[in-house]
Amino acid sequence: MKPRNILGFLFILSMAGLVYWRIEREPKPIIRTAHPPIQNTVEGQLAELPVSFPLSLTDSSGRMVSIPAPPQRIVSLAPSCTELLYDLGLDSRISADTTADDFPPEAAKKPHIGGYSDMSVERIIAQNPDLIVADNAINKQIIAQLSIAHVPVLVLEAHTILEVYDTIRILGRATGQNAEADRVVSGMKTRFDAIRKTVGRAISRPRVLVMYGTDPIYTSGPGSFQDDLISVAGGRNIVDRPAAQISSEAVVLGQPDVILCDDSIKDKVAQMPGWKERVPAVMNSTFFTPSSDSTLVRAVPRLTKAAEELAHFLHPELFTAEGKPAPLYTAPQKP
Template sequence: MTINMKPKTAWFYSLFITALLCTAANATAQVTALSPETKPAQRIISLAPHITELLFAIGAGGQVVAIDDASDYPAAAKTLPKVANYRSLNTERILALSPDLIVAWGSAQSQVVQPLVQLGMSVFFSAPATFADLSTELEQLGELTGHQAQAGVVIKEYEQELGELKLQYQDRTPLTVFYQIAEVPLMSANGSTWMSQAVTLCGGVNIMEDSLAPYPQVNAEQVLAQNPDVIVAADNAELRHWQQWPALQAVANRQLLTVDANLMHRFTTRTTQGIRQLCEQMDKVRHAHAS
């Protein structure tokens, strides 16, 4: 099946899948040291959409001098110069902008930025994989940009929202869930990931939670064997292939759910909005079972 996507969406989707495939090898955020005279960073380049969003969230948006092609939130970011796409970086333009900090997606861009590292540029590798990781990274970005106080406020609000969701849904009737990240290749997420944490927070049981790989490539037979109550994906087009198995519980009961990829797959503080949407949809499934 071919999924028709806008160019920016397509490149972000490609980068996202690449990041997932590389996660096992690059799971920890790292930063090359900022020199004393450039700390906190005043000229920052963001190379991925979630990074741009996090920088603006903590109040460092005014220090961002360039972004990647797919960064489109918040609106203020759209006017900034573009210096990267899925395949490459515009090294000449990056050097011309004289950044004192580059923030790259560690899981997908660790190799492509190595020439910049070798030139002595400071690079922070963003790699949040769990709810706790995101809090830690917000704190690190706050320190690097001089926005520790606002980062602290953002972290508190984010963790409070997670706590409220946990209290609201922790006693719900469990539903087995297959969380589909991609259709080709068919990919899911194990229990160590934020997607699986979201399923658990909503009172679900991720059928792939015990997979050895964080983002396993699976086959349809594995899903059919476990016959989940619910299948979740980011697009209705990515769910259509399940219709060829009408006896599958999620298909028979019309329990194929969609989530907003900008909220659930672009891991930022807005992800709590996506989690709430997922929880609400799962609750509708429970109510349908009860009636």
């Protein structure tokens, strides 16, 4: 066979493959699945787990982690992990965190083992930790490298609010702070319930879109805590399937009333072709940005604060100026 015949054959083969592939598949939306299906929650199972050290427990990644004694030198590899450690009152036992840690403000004063892109295994090991806490979403690579360190690595990962509760309980168990963990979780539940109760009176449920970037448009769909927050706050996510991306056309069709995004990309969002004349959130400039002491992107208890702010933003008529639920309308008493 001459080379030109082989090339021609390959070309025809690939074209046939394309056509076959096209016929075989239903047209699919330009949306990629972001998360695996939600795993079974460990809530309820924790009560039976051992309380005293040494202990073994299963972390979010499904691995068995053995911890010989209550950890005293904890290294955190992600801002969310650092926050959880502070929330559990482990302030004095954190020996190092990352340069990206900005909450609580004291976290910035701890020694750092690097940032998102320049984390160093050497610096982690040099801290001589007895527990390393990592977030699977951002620490995947370094978690694999840390197996050489012979230090227990606790991997946390939360996609939904329920999974946030789980990670708090797992961390509480691993550090011997069970009571604190239960207190933090029930505190979160109480606040979320209060918001649900208040927005339950709302007549409308505004359409909401979360955006992390404009090129491509990264977003959050069902199965994410951002989606949970939107429904808690009395909104409706226009992304109705688990997705990490959405097309510009789908946004125009979805007609979001409010866009949740960072201040830094607001201008770019307003400049998306066609949005200024057709997307309500851009037409009315209704962008929601969480305040500096709340968060939309970290799986931490501060999510409750973001939910309160969002509920207030979506349903201002239901709240007083201070953000407290407005008093219910009471009929004037007959004299």
